Amino acid sequence: MKILHLDTNHPLLIDQLNDLGFTNHENYSDSKEDIQKIIHEYDGFIIRSRFSINRDFIDSAKNLKFIGRVGAGLENIDCDYAQEKGITLIAAPEGNRNAVGEHSLAMLLSLFNKLNKADREVREGQWLREDNRGLELDGKTVGLIGYGNMGKAFAKKLRGFDVKVLCYDLKPDVGDNNVKQVSLEELQQKADVLSLHTPETDLTVGMVNQAFINAFKKDFWLINTARGKSVDTSALVSALKKGKILGAGLDVLEYEKASFENLFSDGNMPEAFQYLIQSENVLLSPHVAGWTIESKEKLAQTIVDKVKANFY
Numbered sequence: 001m002k003i004l005h006l007d008t009n010h011p012l013l014i015d016q017l018n019d020l021g022f023t024n025h026e027n028y029s030d031s032k033e034d035i036q037k038i039i040h041e042y043d044g045f046i047i048r049s050r051f052s053i054n055r056d057f058i059d060s061a062k063n064l065k066f067i068g069r070v071g072a073g074l075e076n077i078d079c080d081y082a083q084e085k086g087i088t089l090i091a092a093p094e095g096n097r098n099a100v101g102e103h104s105l106a107m108l109l110s111l112f113n114k115l116n117k118a119d120r121e122v123r124e125g126q127w128l129r130e131d132n133r134g135l136e137l138d139g140k141t142v143g144l145i146g147y148g149n150m151g152k153a154f155a156k157k158l159r160g161f162d163v164k165v166l167c168y169d170l171k172p173d174v175g176d177n178n179v180k181q182v183s184l185e186e187l188q189q190k191a192d193v194l195s196l197h198t199p200e201t202d203l204t205v206g207m208v209n210q211a212f213i214n215a216f217k218k219d220f221w222l223i224n225t226a227r228g229k230s231v232d233t234s235a236l237v238s239a240l241k242k243g244k245i246l247g248a249g250l251d252v253l254e255y256e257k258a259s260f261e262n263l264f265s266d267g268n269m270p271e272a273f274q275y276l277i278q279s280e281n282v283l284l285s286p287h288v289a290g291w292t293i294e295s296k297e298k299l300a301q302t303i304v305d306k307v308k309a310n311f312y
Contacts, residue, residue, distance in 0.1 A: 001065070001311060002041060007048040009070050010300035017304060020312055036060045044311075046070060046303060053077040058085060066090055066310065068303045072097075072149065072290065073227075075200040090306045093149035095299030096290030101153030103289035104195055104225050107249030110283055111221060112137060117280045138162040143191030145207075146226065147174045147181070151197035155179045166190060170203075185215075193221045200227040210235040213244055221246050225289035228252035237272040240279060247281035251289040 002023045005014065014024045025042075027035060032051045039045065039061040046068040047053070053067065055078055064087050067077060072093035079089055110116060113134035121128055140163050144151045147167040155165050155178040165179045168187045175181035182190075194216075198204045208222070208231040222245050224231055233254045239245040255263055255273060263269045276282050 001043040003307075004035075004039065004042045004045040006035065006045055007050050007070065009046070009048070009303075010296045012297065013046070013070070013300035013304060016301075017307065020304075020308060022307075032057070039064070044068065044307070047076075049076055051076075053082070055081050058082055058087070061087075066307065068092075068307060070095075070299045070303055072100075073199045075227075088310055090303060090310070092299045092302035092306070095302040096292070096295035097149040097153040098298075099292040099295040100150045100197075100225050100289045101155075101157045102292075103251060103285070104150075104154045104223050104249075105157045107223050107225070107251070107283055107285070108193060108195075108221065109137065111247045111249055111281065114280075116283055140164075140192040141166060141190045142193040142195065143168070143187040144179065144195050144197055145169075145184075145187070146197035146199075147171075147179065148197065150226070151195075152176070152178070154195060154197065164190075188215045189217045191216065191220055192218055193223065195223040196226040196230055198226050198230060200229055204230045206230070206232050208232060208235065210238065213239045216244070219244055219246050222248040222250075224249070225251040228254045228256050228287075233270070233272045233276070237275045240275070240281065247283075248276075249283045250276070251285045252287050253284075256287060 002025065003017060005024060005026045006028065008028055017024055036057050039057065040063060042061070043063055044066040048070050053076060058064070058078065058081055066088040067082060068090040069077065070092055072091060074089055074091050077089065082089055114132045118132040138161055142158060142163050142165050144155060144165065144167040147169040151167060155167070158165050159178060166182045166187050167175065167179045168182060168184045204227065206229070213235060222236070231254065236245060236248060240248065253260065263273060276284065
């Protein structure tokens, strides 16, 4: 079988597939149009997020048996059409779930203890102890929306704290020793912290809007290490200004991909985003929750293991 690699990954991915007898070709620079002209030569290809895989591309891949995505989600692939064509879809959420769990916890503790604000002030010669008095996580209720690989990893990290952990998920009976599954309404009644662990779907795009936020009984903290489009940024900012959302840790943004850098250069930065980057109770990172030294290796290993299980 011939495999085309469209993004760079940990070297073990190609090394181990070579050892298994697969033929591996690398193409990290050609345009999508040029790749589409040769994709019929391959039995499989492996991608991260270089470009979207639509029907036209899949139709050109006449001999394709599998698509491997070195990441958790498959939203950049027309999954329904690929499956209609009998193509096996391989993702690797097991590979970076621990990293996402740790990053979610790090963001939450940093917000509670005002670490980004305090760090900046000390560097500027300010020693404002009372102004940086923090909160303790113990005694709080943490609500998770989405209880797959990422949600479970975060819940496991929370076992070291005296907290109540609730989850809402479309799938029934996903609760375990680390979390109690509840209705969305119960989660919104009880949560002090909301952490998102959902894929990007029609149901989750714009999910955290004004009505959703207002349905929470308590003022709450928001952590999003899932997908940026799940949160309506204008609604988030409105809630931050009113104190309904006490602070936000955002590893993902509505403005990702090619549009993000343009926000700082074309003079058209949305007012809501201007507020986020100036706010002391907002912590931002560039979609790196699952992006650790260890997860790079684990993601690659997961893809190898799944290709081997299906096609070796």
